[in-house]
Amino acid sequence: MKCMIPGSNIKVFGRSIHCLSKIGEDLYIEPLDHGLALRTVNSSRSAYACFLFAPSFFLSYINGTYNQQETNQEEEDSFRCRITMKSCLTVFKSLYTLEKTVDKCQVYIDLKDCRLVFLLHCKHGIVKTHNLTYQETETLQAVFSKDLCPNHIVANSKALIDVVSGFQTSQEEITLNVTPQQVSFKNYVEDEPDPNKVVHSEMFLSPSEFDDYTVGIDAEVTFCLKELRAVLSFADAAGLPMSLHFESTGKPIVFAMESEQTLEATFVLATLADLPSSQSSTQHRVSAASQHTAVNHTSHTHSLTKQRKQAVNNSSSRSHSNQADDRREFRKTKPPNTKRQNEMDFPDDLNNQRETSHCRQPGSDRMKDIDAEFEHQDRVQARGPSSPVIPLHSHVHRASEHQTRPALFPEIKAAPKDNDRATQITQCVQPNRTVLARYEEPCDEEHRVNAKQQTGVVAPDDQCVDSANVSDSEDYDFVPGTPPSKRVGVYMFKSMFFGASQQLSQSLETAQKSSAVFKSMFFGASQQLSQSLETAQKSSAVVLCEDTDEEDSD
Amino acid sequence: MRFRAKVVDIGCIEQFTRVVSTIAKMTPLCVLRLTVNRMYFILNDKVAKGGIWCELTASNFFDEYRMEGLSEEANEIYLEITPDDIVRAMKTAQNAKSIKVKLTKKFSPCLTFDIELPSRTGHSRNVVHDVPVNVIPKSIWNEYSEPTVPDFDVSICMPPLKSLRNVVERMKNLGSYLELSANQNGEMRLRVETEQVTVSTHFKDLEIPEWVNEGSETQTQGRQPDEMVGARVDIRRFLQFLAGQQLNPPKIICNIVDNRLIHFFLLQEDISMQYSMPIVQQ
Numbered sequence: 147m148k149c150m151i152p153g154s155n156i157k158v159f160g161r162s163i164h165c166l167s168k169i170g171e172d173l174y175i176e177p178l179d180h181g182l183a184l185r186t187v188n189s190s191r192s193a194y195a196c197f198l199f200a201p202s203f204f205l206s207y208i209n210g211t212y213n214q215q216e217t218n219q220e221e222e223d224s225f226r227c228r229i230t231m232k233s234c235l236t237v238f239k240s241l242y243t244l245e246k247t248v249d250k251c252q253v254y255i256d257l258k259d260c261r262l263v264f265l266l267h268c269k270h271g272i273v274k275t276h277n278l279t280y281q282e283t284e285t286l287q288a289v290f291s292k293d294l295c296p297n298h299i300v301a302n303s304k305a306l307i308d309v310v311s312g313f314q315t316s317q318e319e320i321t322l323n324v325t326p327q328q329v330s331f332k333n334y335v336e337d338e339p340d341p342n343k344v345v346h347s348e349m350f351l352s353p354s355e356f357d358d359y360t361v362g363i364d365a366e367v368t369f370c371l372k373e374l375r376a377v378l379s380f381a382d383a384a385g386l387p388m389s390l391h392f393e394s395t396g397k398p399i400v401f402a403m404e405s406e407q408t409l410e411a412t413f414v415l416a417t418l419a420d421l422p423s424s425q426s427s428t429q430h431r432v433s434a435a436s437q438h439t440a441v442n443h444t445s446h447t448h449s450l451t452k453q454r455k456q457a458v459n460n461s462s463s464r465s466h467s468n469q470a471d472d473r474r475e476f477r478k479t480k481p482p483n484t485k486r487q488n489e490m491d492f493p494d495d496l497n498n499q500r501e502t503s504h505c506r507q508p509g510s511d512r513m514k515d516i517d518a519e520f521e522h523q524d525r526v527q528a529r530g531p532s533s534p535v536i537p538l539h540s541h542v543h544r545a546s547e548h549q550t551r552p553a554l555f556p557e558i559k560a561a562p563k564d565n566d567r568a569t570q571i572t573q574c575v576q577p578n579r580t581v582l583a584r585y586e587e588p589c590d591e592e593h594r595v596n597a598k599q600q601t602g603v604v605a606p607d608d609q610c611v612d613s614a615n616v617s618d619s620e621d622y623d624f625v626p627g628t629p630p631s632k633r634v635g636v637y638m639f640k641s642m643f644f645g646a647s648q649q650l651s652q653s654l655e656t657a658q659k660s661s662a663v664f665k666s667m668f669f670g671a672s673q674q675l676s677q678s679l680e681t682a683q684k685s686s687a688v689v690l691c692e693d694t695d696e697e698d699s700d
Numbered sequence: 701m702r703f704r705a706k707v708v709d710i711g712c713i714e715q716f717t718r719v720v721s722t723i724a725k726m727t728p729l730c731v732l733r734l735t736v737n738r739m740y741f742i743l744n745d746k747v748a749k750g751g752i753w754c755e756l757t758a759s760n761f762f763d764e765y766r767m768e769g770l771s772e773e774a775n776e777i778y779l780e781i782t783p784d785d786i787v788r789a790m791k792t793a794q795n796a797k798s799i800k801v802k803l804t805k806k807f808s809p810c811l812t813f814d815i816e817l818p819s820r821t822g823h824s825r826n827v828v829h830d831v832p833v834n835v836i837p838k839s840i841w842n843e844y845s846e847p848t849v850p851d852f853d854v855s856i857c858m859p860p861l862k863s864l865r866n867v868v869e870r871m872k873n874l875g876s877y878l879e880l881s882a883n884q885n886g887e888m889r890l891r892v893e894t895e896q897v898t899v900s901t902h903f904k905d906l907e908i909p910e911w912v913n914e915g916s917e918t919q920t921q922g923r924q925p926d927e928m929v930g931a932r933v934d935i936r937r938f939l940q941f942l943a944g945q946q947l948n949p950p951k952i953i954c955n956i957v958d959n960r961l962i963h964f965f966l967l968q969e970d971i972s973m974q975y976s977m978p979i980v981q982q
Contacts, residue, residue, distance in 0.1 A: 305820065346807070346829070346830040347789070347827065351823075352825070
């Protein structure tokens with residue numbers, strides 16, 4: 147990866163770093179064919195942010211091998227790294243100075259010394275070099291779909307700043323309430339020791355204040371204000387309108403902005419799901435965004451699929467199934483990398499969009515696609531009632547590529563380039579582990595434990611083999627434009643699961659074909675379904691402020 | 701009990717915000733007393749926090765002011781409020797078109813601030829703040845009656861608050877108590893005393909207000925004009941009072957009863973505020 151940021155864009159780039167730094171502590175950098183992705187997730191994993199700078203943002207943008215001597219080409223192709231936000235902030239500390247002095251900024255990876263290099267070419271021939279250490283990492287990807295959300299609002303960032311500034315800085319969450327007639331923002335007070343002793347504030351806005359206002363279902367979503375402030379600080383400085391996509395309580399809210407072909411920013415914030423029983427001060431928060439769980443409900447798959455399909459057909463994507471209480475809860479402060487977490491049900495929208503080369507699919511088309519998919523799944527399932535084959539959108543890959551059997555794990559293990567990778571690969575073999583271990587390595591211990599605990603619900607191997615066979619005879623090519631040769635490998639599952647970054651699979655051209663991929667794939671798919679139902683489980687909206695205003699003489 | 705008021709004028713909104721934030725700087729909790737044509741902010745704690753008596757004429761602030769008290773005979777409302785909450789509510793109203801204040805019963809008794817804000821697109825926006833309050837029963841109303849003004853030994857106008865504040869801020873680093881004394885010759889002295897050092901600052905040629913009250917006249921006349929009369933106060937509390945002043949009244953009168961009382965009287969056209977600072981005995 148090598149790119150050159152022009153002086154005129156350095157401020158925007160710096161701002162994005164500042165914005166990300168207000169959300170997470172690590173910066174995930176991933177060069178993609180269609181641009182450079184900067185991502186982060188907050189410590190409680192309730193907020194995810196992604197900036198994508200298109201190649202046109204840069205003076206030059208080269209993704210992939212630039213260091214030809216490097217033998218292990220595919221490793222470099224798939225380069226993704228994580229740096230600490232702090233180190234990156236030092237490079238872009240003063241935006242004002244940067245703007246005044248920097249002519250251009252070169253960013254590249256020094257593979258020899260394992261450094262991410264920021265080369266600031268300043269005025270008067272001064273060159274400032276920042277060599278940052280990095281850690282290789284997996285793709286960070288929240289699974290969400292903004293285009294399936296029935297509620298879509300486009301707002302001027304100034305209007306939202308007015309709203310947000312009306313709340314106290316100590317306010318942690320706000321609740322957004324929409325109806326076709328009215329929008330309101332109110333402070334979330336339920337987690338106060340005594341909600342009746344604090345000021346309840348609510349701001350009402352008319353829908354006509356927004357550039358676009360589509361409300362399919364009335365919704366009340368509660369999300370963190372801190373991250374929203376970070377988002378708005380960027381949106382305001384960039385002067386970009388912001389679009390909000392959201393659905394209902396407990397489903398993530400997506401803030402997105404886009405600047406003509408150069409920059410796209412997406413923020414996914416978890417929303418609070420109020421449990422009916424949580425009247426006490428202890429709040430169980432169910433995070434919807436970027437929380438994933440390894441749950442395998444193979445036996446439920448068929449019915450779930452149907453429900454899912456119905457839900458999609460209803461175009462509200464809401465399932466009212468009251469599945470056994472699998473709801474994942476966690477306290478916001480708790481590191482969420484336990485198996486008791488929630489899972490997003492949507493295929494990753496972001497990367498799907500990528501694969502169709504920036505073309506925004508109209509919502510209706512997408513719906514059709516998904517319907518088609520589900521029909522397809524039904525057909526596949528008809529072959530074996532317990533077959534866990536539920537290829538989802540981005541998770542479906544050409545089955546004909548996978549002719550070999552899972553006996554190849556040893557070879558896969560031989561392939562890793564460092565310990566880090568090795569860990570990940572072993573996790574891939576065991577789907578549960580993989581799912582859990584998507585994130586940072588320090589949590590691996592925990593993941594492994596979780597994986598062990600969960601082996602009881604993992605689909606038996608023979609089932610997977612079955613499904614692989616089934617898959618072999620079917621054509622699963624739902625992902626256009628991806629050369630078959632790039633779709634093989636143990637990493638695929640991860641990439642698929644997180645929304646299939648193409649880069650990821652590209653990197654694995656040499657990785658062994660393995661039906662383990664399918665196992666994980668199916669597993670992932672069924673998991674997503676079951677999760678969709680979990681998250682769809684109703685969550686009562688707490689009426690914070692009922693106006694029983696008898697005293698009011700009006 | 702009913703209460704409803706409306707402000708339209710932005711100047712009145714700002715002034716009201718200043719009054720409440722001045723109060724909020726001095727006490728976290730106070731009593732709001734509403735009568736037919738006046739509004740009072742009252743703090744009645746002579747020992748620890750001191751006493752506040754702030755009186756506003758409703759018609760000077762509110763374009764519309766209607767209240768019905770507890771009953772015909774007791775046509776008043778006493779509410780315990782957190783002034784800071786009201787300040788926060790008012791802060792969102794800095795460019796408001798109008799504010800309606802009313803007493804409502806929601807999750808608890810509330811003072812509801814319904815603020816109408818202008819928006820870019822010309823549509824009005826509404827912000828509603830429900831500030832929880834406690835209604836004070838009639839049985840303890842008499843605890844919040846107007847303090848009787850005692851006979852002062854010295855009555856003197858304060859020097860400009862800003863310079864006073866600069867001095868006190870530095871004295872704060874030396875000790876925790878400050879002796880404030882003055883005489884009838886227009887001199888005021890601030891003194892901080894520690895084992896190592898004694899620092900005093902003298903202000904001269906301060907104005908002596910004319911009191912028509914006969915009682916205090918006799919008292920002050922009984923003393924020599926240059927005799928210093930003073931009392932000791934907590935320096936941080938004094939600084940809090942100085943720093944929290946947002947009203948900038950033209951005159952602040954300081955009344956001192958030797959070793960017993962320091963009483964500040966802030967006079968403005970539409971507001972009068974009294975604050976008696978707790979005394980720390982030596």
